[in-house]
Amino acid sequence: MEPSKPAYNLEISTQRLEAFSDGVFAIAITLLVLEIKVPDHAALAGSSLGDYLWHYWPKYFAYILSFISIGIYWANHHYLFKLFKRTDHIFNMLNVLFLMTIAFLPFPTAVLGEYILEPAHKQTAITFYCLGIAMPAVCWLAFWLYGSFKGRLTDHHLKDTFISQLTRRFILSNVLYISAVIISLIDSTTAITLNVVITLLYLLPPAKPQYA
Amino acid sequence: MEPSKPAYNLEISTQRLEAFSDGVFAIAITLLVLEIKVPDHAALAGSSLGDYLWHYWPKYFAYILSFISIGIYWANHHYLFKLFKRTDHIFNMLNVLFLMTIAFLPFPTAVLGEYILEPAHKQTAITFYCLGIAMPAVCWLAFWLYGSFKGRLTDHHLKDTFISQLTRRFILSNVLYISAVIISLIDSTTAITLNVVITLLYLLPPAKPQYA
Amino acid sequence: MEPSKPAYNLEISTQRLEAFSDGVFAIAITLLVLEIKVPDHAALAGSSLGDYLWHYWPKYFAYILSFISIGIYWANHHYLFKLFKRTDHIFNMLNVLFLMTIAFLPFPTAVLGEYILEPAHKQTAITFYCLGIAMPAVCWLAFWLYGSFKGRLTDHHLKDTFISQLTRRFILSNVLYISAVIISLIDSTTAITLNVVITLLYLLPPAKPQYA
Amino acid sequence: MEPSKPAYNLEISTQRLEAFSDGVFAIAITLLVLEIKVPDHAALAGSSLGDYLWHYWPKYFAYILSFISIGIYWANHHYLFKLFKRTDHIFNMLNVLFLMTIAFLPFPTAVLGEYILEPAHKQTAITFYCLGIAMPAVCWLAFWLYGSFKGRLTDHHLKDTFISQLTRRFILSNVLYISAVIISLIDSTTAITLNVVITLLYLLPPAKPQYA
Numbered sequence: 001m002e003p004s005k006p007a008y009n010l011e012i013s014t015q016r017l018e019a020f021s022d023g024v025f026a027i028a029i030t031l032l033v034l035e036i037k038v039p040d041h042a043a044l045a046g047s048s049l050g051d052y053l054w055h056y057w058p059k060y061f062a063y064i065l066s067f068i069s070i071g072i073y074w075a076n077h078h079y080l081f082k083l084f085k086r087t088d089h090i091f092n093m094l095n096v097l098f099l100m101t102i103a104f105l106p107f108p109t110a111v112l113g114e115y116i117l118e119p120a121h122k123q124t125a126i127t128f129y130c131l132g133i134a135m136p137a138v139c140w141l142a143f144w145l146y147g148s149f150k151g152r153l154t155d156h157h158l159k160d161t162f163i164s165q166l167t168r169r170f171i172l173s174n175v176l177y178i179s180a181v182i183i184s185l186i187d188s189t190t191a192i193t194l195n196v197v198i199t200l201l202y203l204l205p206p207a208k209p210q211y212a
Numbered sequence: 213m214e215p216s217k218p219a220y221n222l223e224i225s226t227q228r229l230e231a232f233s234d235g236v237f238a239i240a241i242t243l244l245v246l247e248i249k250v251p252d253h254a255a256l257a258g259s260s261l262g263d264y265l266w267h268y269w270p271k272y273f274a275y276i277l278s279f280i281s282i283g284i285y286w287a288n289h290h291y292l293f294k295l296f297k298r299t300d301h302i303f304n305m306l307n308v309l310f311l312m313t314i315a316f317l318p319f320p321t322a323v324l325g326e327y328i329l330e331p332a333h334k335q336t337a338i339t340f341y342c343l344g345i346a347m348p349a350v351c352w353l354a355f356w357l358y359g360s361f362k363g364r365l366t367d368h369h370l371k372d373t374f375i376s377q378l379t380r381r382f383i384l385s386n387v388l389y390i391s392a393v394i395i396s397l398i399d400s401t402t403a404i405t406l407n408v409v410i411t412l413l414y415l416l417p418p419a420k421p422q423y424a
Numbered sequence: 425m426e427p428s429k430p431a432y433n434l435e436i437s438t439q440r441l442e443a444f445s446d447g448v449f450a451i452a453i454t455l456l457v458l459e460i461k462v463p464d465h466a467a468l469a470g471s472s473l474g475d476y477l478w479h480y481w482p483k484y485f486a487y488i489l490s491f492i493s494i495g496i497y498w499a500n501h502h503y504l505f506k507l508f509k510r511t512d513h514i515f516n517m518l519n520v521l522f523l524m525t526i527a528f529l530p531f532p533t534a535v536l537g538e539y540i541l542e543p544a545h546k547q548t549a550i551t552f553y554c555l556g557i558a559m560p561a562v563c564w565l566a567f568w569l570y571g572s573f574k575g576r577l578t579d580h581h582l583k584d585t586f587i588s589q590l591t592r593r594f595i596l597s598n599v600l601y602i603s604a605v606i607i608s609l610i611d612s613t614t615a616i617t618l619n620v621v622i623t624l625l626y627l628l629p630p631a632k633p634q635y636a
Numbered sequence: 637m638e639p640s641k642p643a644y645n646l647e648i649s650t651q652r653l654e655a656f657s658d659g660v661f662a663i664a665i666t667l668l669v670l671e672i673k674v675p676d677h678a679a680l681a682g683s684s685l686g687d688y689l690w691h692y693w694p695k696y697f698a699y700i701l702s703f704i705s706i707g708i709y710w711a712n713h714h715y716l717f718k719l720f721k722r723t724d725h726i727f728n729m730l731n732v733l734f735l736m737t738i739a740f741l742p743f744p745t746a747v748l749g750e751y752i753l754e755p756a757h758k759q760t761a762i763t764f765y766c767l768g769i770a771m772p773a774v775c776w777l778a779f780w781l782y783g784s785f786k787g788r789l790t791d792h793h794l795k796d797t798f799i800s801q802l803t804r805r806f807i808l809s810n811v812l813y814i815s816a817v818i819i820s821l822i823d824s825t826t827a828i829t830l831n832v833v834i835t836l837l838y839l840l841p842p843a844k845p846q847y848a
Binding site: 450451455456458488628629 | 725
């Protein structure tokens with residue numbers, strides 16, 4: 001923690017940034033469960049607890065989808081930060097912005113779990129969720145572009161072609177997530193299905209870093 | 213954090229994986245208390261606060277059982293990851309899946325604490341809890357089998373017999389937890405007692421790693 | 425993270441234990457604020473928001489007292505673990521038990537904040553809080569006695585007289601906290617005052633470790 | 637974690653202090669979202685979910701303002717602790733006090749989000765929020781003055797002029813935040829605008845440390 005050469009002090013390592021981000025990831029992912037409330041005795045009158053827990057499946061679905069999405073973001077953050085060699089104030093702030101969108105996810109997740117089965121509110125709930133899940137992708141692209149621009153913060157041993165490949169991939173990801181938002185205005189079932197598919201695609205391993 | 217040899221980059225250490233997991237363990241374990249609500253003034257009308265706090269014992273019981281269970285999972289995760297030397301994307305994802313079942317536990321814990329004393333809902337609450345507590349064991353076995361298969365991620369100095377011994381132990385654990393789920397359908401009191409016994413057994417120290 | 429000598433593997437460092445504990449401390453301390461609820465519009469009818477926020481002082485008092493108490497436990501945990509050189513399974517489990525009592529504190533804190541001003545419930549609320557705040561002290565003593573017994577886990581360079589001095593101090597602390605519980609049955613105002621005084625005493629720096 | 641020279645034991649590094657603080661920052665910042673509740677079915681009767689989510693903008697505004705404020709405090713804590721070379725018990729306690737004000741922020745944030753649009757309660761809500769956001773600044777100044785006084789805990793290579801510059805800056809920050817509290821008593825809209833402006837100013841990078 002104590003750099004021997006003061007001159008290097010501003011080229012700080014990304015260690016504490018990663019620790020803080022891991023904290024936010026870990027908390028946001030764990031708070032998701034708080035949106036699944038225990039049915040109270042009044043609500044249960046006239047039906048069995050089993051039926052109640054069974055009909056909670058939209059909440060379980062929303063929990064699983066958001067949990068895996070945040071988990072993938074965590075794994076990719078993990079992966080991406082191995083490519084960065086240092087951080088600076090603007091990068092810290094862009095990362096805070098990204099984390100703001102991650103920490104917000106329990107809210108659209110809860111909205112989705114509560115209203116996906118109600119015909120009158122289904123489309124709004126899905127559009128809101130698609131928006132919520134698209135925002136981290138936009139911020140992700142922003143801090144990647146900032147950090148990788150002319151090798152500002154990235155490892156100088158990385159091949160330029162590899163960096164361009166990641167940039168294209170992150171742009172594609174944005175296109176997909178924003179498409180899901182637009183599609184949700186027309187056909188919300190297709191939009192939420194697209195979100196599930198994107199999530200499953202992201203379960204594939206990321207590209208192996210290429211060094212010159 | 214900065215490997216001097218880029219070639220080793222994908223054989224990343226398990227450090228950040230452990231930190232993230234510890235975060236989820238720590239949060240899930242601490243959120244358990246949020247399910248014990250302060251009685252409001254209306255609910256208290258006609259009875260004393262002391263009686264109220266006293267009759268909360270099923271909630272304290274559920275809190276203690278789940279806290280110790282998650283605490284044991286944490287300690288065993290701690291223990292297991294000393295046997296792994298590296299991680300990969302699939303292992304990260306299996307660990308996320310495992311953490312998803314850990315982070316879910318506050319919900320079945322709350323259901324158990326709320327309904328264990330109500331004859332009409334007792335069995336459902338216990339079955340749901342047994343299911344909730346069995347799921348991490350299933351995921352645990354999955355990531356152990358993946359990580360230890362042909363020494364994929366484990367320390368190569370470990371004896372094969374030791375690894376087989378752990379595999380048998382984790383399979384046995386799954387058999388016990390799944391038995392508790394099945395038994396709960398017949399006799400829920402026996403099932404929850406079995407869960408308490410399994411938890412107490414896990415308080416024993418794990419086997420000492422054996423190196424060749 | 426990778427000990428070069430497998431033989432030392434069970435004499436693991438306390439690093440991950442401390443990280444996990446810090447997580448639970450940090451979460452329990454931060455969850456305290458969740459017990460202070462925003463007044464809803466119905467509750468506010470006929471009175472001003474200012475009055476409402478002003479009359480919340482018992483909640484602020486409970487928040488501050490518990491926050492400082494948990495903060496002191498964290499600082500002392502920090503201090504104590506510099507005296508330990510390794511950990512084992514039983515010690516891990518005793519630490520989990522200790523953390524269980526720390527993570528429980530938001531509940532008695534909320535009970536205290538809600539009922540300290542109500543004559544009918546004041547004594548129960550204070551006794552419950554005194555019990556809640558005494559439990560971590562009991563567990564603390566337990567894991568200290570286990571870890572320091574015949575230098576089981578402590579640094580062998582520490583003077584025996586220093587270890588005895590800490591043992592006496594932790595026993596005294598238990599006597600004080602348990603006295604507060606007993607006094608609360610007779611005079612609850614004195615008991616809560618005693619708790620405040622103990623907390624203020626703990627703000628003093630701990631004894632400097634003495635090495636042979 | 638194991639200092640080779642026992643004599644240095646009290647001049648402990650700030651590593652665990654930072655880890656604990658990061659935990660509290662990460663949790664407080666992530667708990668903010670819990671104050672945005674999913675509208676229940678009864679509340680939604682007669683209006684659309686879209687309208688409801690749209691009219692939540694004061695809650696989103698409060699979420700974003702507090703998230704960025706806590707994020708900046710985190711980044712600056714990160715920055716400041718590179719200037720400290722060690723910690724002591726009083727510094728730990730002052731840091732706990734600071735964290736107590738950070739962890740409290742979800743409450744005034746929720747009050748602001750709930751009441752900023754209601755003419756009868758707007759001023760109180762804003763004054764309360766301005767107070768809430770000013771308190772960490774006061775504590776920050778306190779632990780800076782304690783830690784930097786005669787180079788008590790700071791890196792001895794730092795220029796005195798640089799330390800004085802930071803002191804002036806932190807005093808100015810206190811003047812601004814306390815002015816916002818006073819102004820809120822007269823014109824609450826100006827006060828909350830001032831808070832936004834201060835937050836935007838803090839997005840600028842901090843001064844580069846100067847070494848002798």
